[in-house]
Amino acid sequence: MTIAPDAFAYVRDLVHRESAIVLESGKEYLVESRLTPLARDAGARDVNDYVGSLRARTNPAAMKAVVEALTTNETSWFRDGDPFSALRTLVFPELARLRPNRSLRIWSAACSSGQEPYSVSMTVMDTPQLAGWRLEVVASDLSEEMVTRARAGRYSQLEVNRGLPATTLVKHFVREGAAWKVSPQVAAPVTFRQLNLVRPFPPMGRFDVVLLRNVLIYFDLATKRDILRRVRQVLAPDGFLFLGAAEMTMGVDDTWERVPAGRSSMYRIREECR
Amino acid sequence: MRALVVDDSRVMRKIVARTLIEEGFDVVEAGDGQEALDALATLTAAGEVPALACVDWNMPVMDGLSLVVEVRKQPAWRDVTLMMVTTESEHSQIVRALAAGAHEYLIKPFTAEGLREKLSLLGLLRAELDGAAW
Amino acid sequence: MSTSLEIEAEVVTSIVDQVWESLLGSGAPEWHPDLPADPAGLAAEVALRGDWNGSVRVSCDPTTADRLARTMLAVGPDHPLPEDDVHDALGEVANVVGGNVKGALGGDTSLGLPVVAVRTDGRTPVTRRAVAWHGAPVVVEVFGDGDSTPPPTGETTAS
Numbered sequence: 001m002t003i004a005p006d007a008f009a010y011v012r013d014l015v016h017r018e019s020a021i022v023l024e025s026g027k028e029y030l031v032e033s034r035l036t037p038l039a040r041d042a043g044a045r046d047v048n049d050y051v052g053s054l055r056a057r058t059n060p061a062a063m064k065a066v067v068e069a070l071t072t073n074e075t076s077w078f079r080d081g082d083p084f085s086a087l088r089t090l091v092f093p094e095l096a097r098l099r100p101n102r103s104l105r106i107w108s109a110a111c112s113s114g115q116e117p118y119s120v121s122m123t124v125m126d127t128p129q130l131a132g133w134r135l136e137v138v139a140s141d142l143s144e145e146m147v148t149r150a151r152a153g154r155y156s157q158l159e160v161n162r163g164l165p166a167t168t169l170v171k172h173f174v175r176e177g178a179a180w181k182v183s184p185q186v187a188a189p190v191t192f193r194q195l196n197l198v199r200p201f202p203p204m205g206r207f208d209v210v211l212l213r214n215v216l217i218y219f220d221l222a223t224k225r226d227i228l229r230r231v232r233q234v235l236a237p238d239g240f241l242f243l244g245a246a247e248m249t250m251g252v253d254d255t256w257e258r259v260p261a262g263r264s265s266m267y268r269i270r271e272e273c274r
Numbered sequence: 275m276r277a278l279v280v281d282d283s284r285v286m287r288k289i290v291a292r293t294l295i296e297e298g299f300d301v302v303e304a305g306d307g308q309e310a311l312d313a314l315a316t317l318t319a320a321g322e323v324p325a326l327a328c329v330d331w332n333m334p335v336m337d338g339l340s341l342v343v344e345v346r347k348q349p350a351w352r353d354v355t356l357m358m359v360t361t362e363s364e365h366s367q368i369v370r371a372l373a374a375g376a377h378e379y380l381i382k383p384f385t386a387e388g389l390r391e392k393l394s395l396l397g398l399l400r401a402e403l404d405g406a407a408w
Numbered sequence: 409m410s411t412s413l414e415i416e417a418e419v420v421t422s423i424v425d426q427v428w429e430s431l432l433g434s435g436a437p438e439w440h441p442d443l444p445a446d447p448a449g450l451a452a453e454v455a456l457r458g459d460w461n462g463s464v465r466v467s468c469d470p471t472t473a474d475r476l477a478r479t480m481l482a483v484g485p486d487h488p489l490p491e492d493d494v495h496d497a498l499g500e501v502a503n504v505v506g507g508n509v510k511g512a513l514g515g516d517t518s519l520g521l522p523v524v525a526v527r528t529d530g531r532t533p534v535t536r537r538a539v540a541w542h543g544a545p546v547v548v549e550v551f552g553d554g555d556s557t558p559p560p561t562g563e564t565t566a567s
Contacts, residue, residue, distance in 0.1 A: 161388035361507020383430030
């Protein structure tokens with residue numbers, strides 16, 4: 001069979017939204033071959049049928065499976081670039097001025113296989129204003145399996161090729177067999193835990209920065225609002241929130257104000273809502 | 275923009291070129307370091323110094339590290355971004371290449387997405403140059 | 409120090425998986441262990457010399473080699489494909505697997521250029537992995553130099 005143009009377009013848009021990966025025309029064969037097992041498992045007649053059922057009724061788990069099937073489970077380091085530049089050039093210098101106790105707490109709330117929290121740790125190490133500061137990065141994910149993987153801090157050649165400048169690779173990673181491992185200095189401030197955002201958060205204290213990137217998309221509006229509300233409760237009043245590149249609080253929660261940061265954006269709690 | 279792809283494997287040159295062409299580059303190929311220097315000289319004489327050179331390490335006649343050293347000696351080629359694309363993956367090898375003047379380093383095996391992300395880090399990704407979101 | 413190549417099977421497995429993902433766009437399914445996996449045909453071999461000594465060889469029958477090359481080059485079955493390109497493609501698979509074996513071992517070792525020839529038997533690998541490609545086996549073998557014939561006659565570059 002050949003995947004129908006509108007089914008391909010739907011999958012292409014979904015994958016682009018979630019992963020920045022572009023599936024140009026010519027990749028129809030790839031989409032078909034990667035989705036056929038999913039379609040089969042779901043009892044659909046074929047990939048077109050399967051995609052049709054996804055479009056008819058939003059199914060976050062199925063959408064996630066589709067994206068993962070097409071992006072080979074590799075997430076990038078310093079994903080989208082700008083948020084990490086913003087941390088280094090805007091957020092951390094600002095917090096360095098505002099925090100007399102020289103300590104920072106950061107939450108990576110959908111950490112997946114760990115690239116994001118380790119990228120945060122590396123960014124702190126590369127920010128001169130934070131030299132000698134105490135850092136705690138709490139990293140969490142819904143999947144216990146992901147958390148275990150992330151905690152190990154080991155990555156394959158394919159994974160370290162993803163968005164990691166070569167200078168950063170040699171500075172912050174060591175070889176371990178066929179793989180690369182984050183250095184002890186990068187790993188030390190980071191702790192991992194399993195956490196379901198939909199459930200009440202366990203006591204975690206307040207955070208100066210929360211990264212909630214590319215995960216809200218899987219939830220309906222009411223759940224998004226609820227999660228953002230509870231995130232606001234654990235964020236320091238002058239703290240910063242980062243969402244995924246294509247995400248925004250507009251239309252979801254108006255207690256946040258958007259602060260431009262390169263091509264990406266970050267959010268702070270509105271003055272009057274603090 | 276022009277790109278030079280240097281690898282003694284024609285198949286690997288084609289694989290790298292595929293992604294570069296998708297990103298809007300005009301690609302010139304060379305099979306070893308000496309051929310690459312000759313190609314660079316020809317392109318320079320025509321006023322078309324490449325923005326990017328993807329360079330394999332292990333090649334006959336002149337290897338990739340030697341090519342990087344030679345390119346970095348020439349003021350005319352100062353703006354050529356040099357990215358190693360190689361199986362050499364020991365920590366010390368990467369350090370050597372960066373110290374010799376390579377700007378980036380892509381380890382084989384890599385995926386097209388991985389190559390694109392390196393181009394993005396180097397500011398050479400078309401979508402970003404065009405001002406599109408990404 | 410000059411040691412015969414030794415490497416754990418699971419490291420080779422991980423390397424082969426990644427190479428397949430990168431060059432062939434898909435995972436590397438196991439060739440069924442009960443089926444014979446000594447393909448007559450082509451073998452691409454890269455030598456390792458230095459702190460570690462031995463070689464890495466990738467073998468398959470000529471039709472499978474042709475299929476691998478077509479996948480790597482993203483060309484269809486009707487596209488003319490010279491034999492040189494098929495050898496080149498198989499050689500590059502050996503090159504990337506061999507290079508990553510070298511990287512996993514660490515130390516100061518240089519990788520030779522791939523040599524592609526008719527596959528010959530008689531050596532016992534340190535470890536081997538057979539993967540399936542369109543119904544035929546592709547065999548990846550790591551040899552220590554205690555077992556090898558004289559190094560293939562390929563140039564090695566100073567590295």
